[in-house]
Amino acid sequence: MEDKGVPPYSKPTARKLAAETSTPFAEDNAALSRQYGGIHAGGWVGLLPASWVPYVQLARLSPPAALFLIYFPHFFGIILAALIQRSPTADVVGAGLVMLAGSFFFSNAAHGWNDLVDAPIDQAISRTSKRPIPRGAITPRAALVFTLSQGFGAALFLLLMPSGSAIYAVPNIIGTVYYPYAKRHTNFAQIVLGWCLAWGIVMGSCSMGLKPFTGGPFGDGDGDGDGESAQVWVHPSIACVFFASILWTVIYDTIYAHQDLRDDLKVGVKSIAVLFRDQTKVLLWLVLGCMVALLCMAGLMEQMGWQYYVMAAGGSALSLGAMIAHVELKDSASCWWWFRYGFWLAGGSIALGLLSEYIFAAPLSYD
Numbered sequence: 225m226e227d228k229g230v231p232p233y234s235k236p237t238a239r240k241l242a243a244e245t246s247t248p249f250a251e252d253n254a255a256l257s258r259q260y261g262g263i264h265a266g267g268w269v270g271l272l273p274a275s276w277v278p279y280v281q282l283a284r285l286s287p288p289a290a291l292f293l294i295y296f297p298h299f300f301g302i303i304l305a306a307l308i309q310r311s312p313t314a315d316v317v318g319a320g321l322v323m324l325a326g327s328f329f330f331s332n333a334a335h336g337w338n339d340l341v342d343a344p345i346d347q348a349i350s351r352t353s354k355r356p357i358p359r360g361a362i363t364p365r366a367a368l369v370f371t372l373s374q375g376f377g378a379a380l381f382l383l384l385m386p387s388g389s390a391i392y393a394v395p396n397i398i399g400t401v402y403y404p405y406a407k408r409h410t411n412f413a414q415i416v417l418g419w420c421l422a423w424g425i426v427m428g429s430c431s432m433g434l435k436p437f438t439g440g441p442f443g444d445g446d447g448d449g450d451g452e453s454a455q456v457w458v459h460p461s462i463a464c465v466f467f468a469s470i471l472w473t474v475i476y477d478t479i480y481a482h483q484d485l486r487d488d489l490k491v492g493v494k495s496i497a498v499l500f501r502d503q504t505k506v507l508l509w510l511v512l513g514c515m516v517a518l519l520c521m522a523g524l525m526e527q528m529g530w531q532y533y534v535m536a537a538g539g540s541a542l543s544l545g546a547m548i549a550h551v552e553l554k555d556s557a558s559c560w561w562w563f564r565y566g567f568w569l570a571g572g573s574i575a576l577g578l579l580s581e582y583i584f585a586a587p588l589s590y591d
Contacts, residue, residue: 307581
């Protein structure tokens with residue numbers, strides 16, 4: 225795609241746009257500023273002490289989309305590893321609880337870090353200008369302390385995982401720290417985010433005692449017995465679901481990015497939405513096709529039953545296909561609605577497909 229004169233990100237440009245948040249376009253986004261980290265304080269959030277509310281908003285806990293965006297891939301990894309190893313139900317439940325608790329703290333830390341780094345940009349975007357740091361409800365120092373405390377909490381759950389699992393978290397930590405800066409460096413920030421979120425599949429697999437890949441610092445394969453740590457091995461079906469999850473993220477986060485396209489173009493923030501603009505849907509249909517193909521490949525490799533293909537491949541194809549077909553990319557409210565509800569349908573479809581395979585396929589083979 226050709227460069228259409230998008231200016232590079234700069235603090236002066238961000239400050240200038242921040243001063244324009246009283247325009248009619250900004251007023252149109254007033255409702256959207258109350259969602260996903262904004263000034264939303266309804267429901268159960270309103271029952272909390274007032275001093276807690278900005279931190280709930282910072283962590284994106286209401287609605288809890290952020291938590292489950294992170295937990296879904298962990299769950300995929302748990303169930304897929306259980307299928308491969310024929311693991312007992314007790315192991316699956318235990319790993320699921322550990323990963324859910326770890327995902328809670330990791331989600332809080334990741335979003336705190338993202339908002340801390342993005343504060344100058346968020347101040348210049350009408351939809352995000354009411355987030356806790358830009359509006360002054362949380363100081364940068366307090367946000368950093370919160371982020372570090374939540375990261376420490378997430379790290380504690382690595383101690384509950386099988387030996388040798390902690391090293392597998394390092395690539396995700398590096399990617400998560402870099403992600404906020406990716407929006408300044410590349411139009412493919414959604415792929416960076418997808419990598420970070422999909423890494424949950426790796427950690428979920430590790431929580432079941434199955435190392436999804438080996439080699440180098442990750443040690444040698446258990447099945448080889450040759451001790452050659454330099455030899456790289458990747459479990460093929462886990463790799464397929466991993467890359468399918470990256471593409472899933474690309475779809476919903478590109479639609480999410482279209483909410484701020486006009487402001488992003490002024491500030492110089494990069495994204496797939498900025499790069500493709502009116503041609504975004506063409507790209508997303510291609511991405512969806514590749515995602516469904518990868519899910520089917522994983523099913524073929526593990527000889528899964530028809531219910532997996534109907535629920536995981538078919539369900540995600542229908543839900544994401546409906547999202548792509550019906551979302552109005554020039555309407556911020558439409559983008560938010562489809563992001564908020566569409567990802568639940570796709571993530572739930574994949575989760576149910578894998579879970580149904582675990583429950584109904586050869587149940588007598590589990591210990």
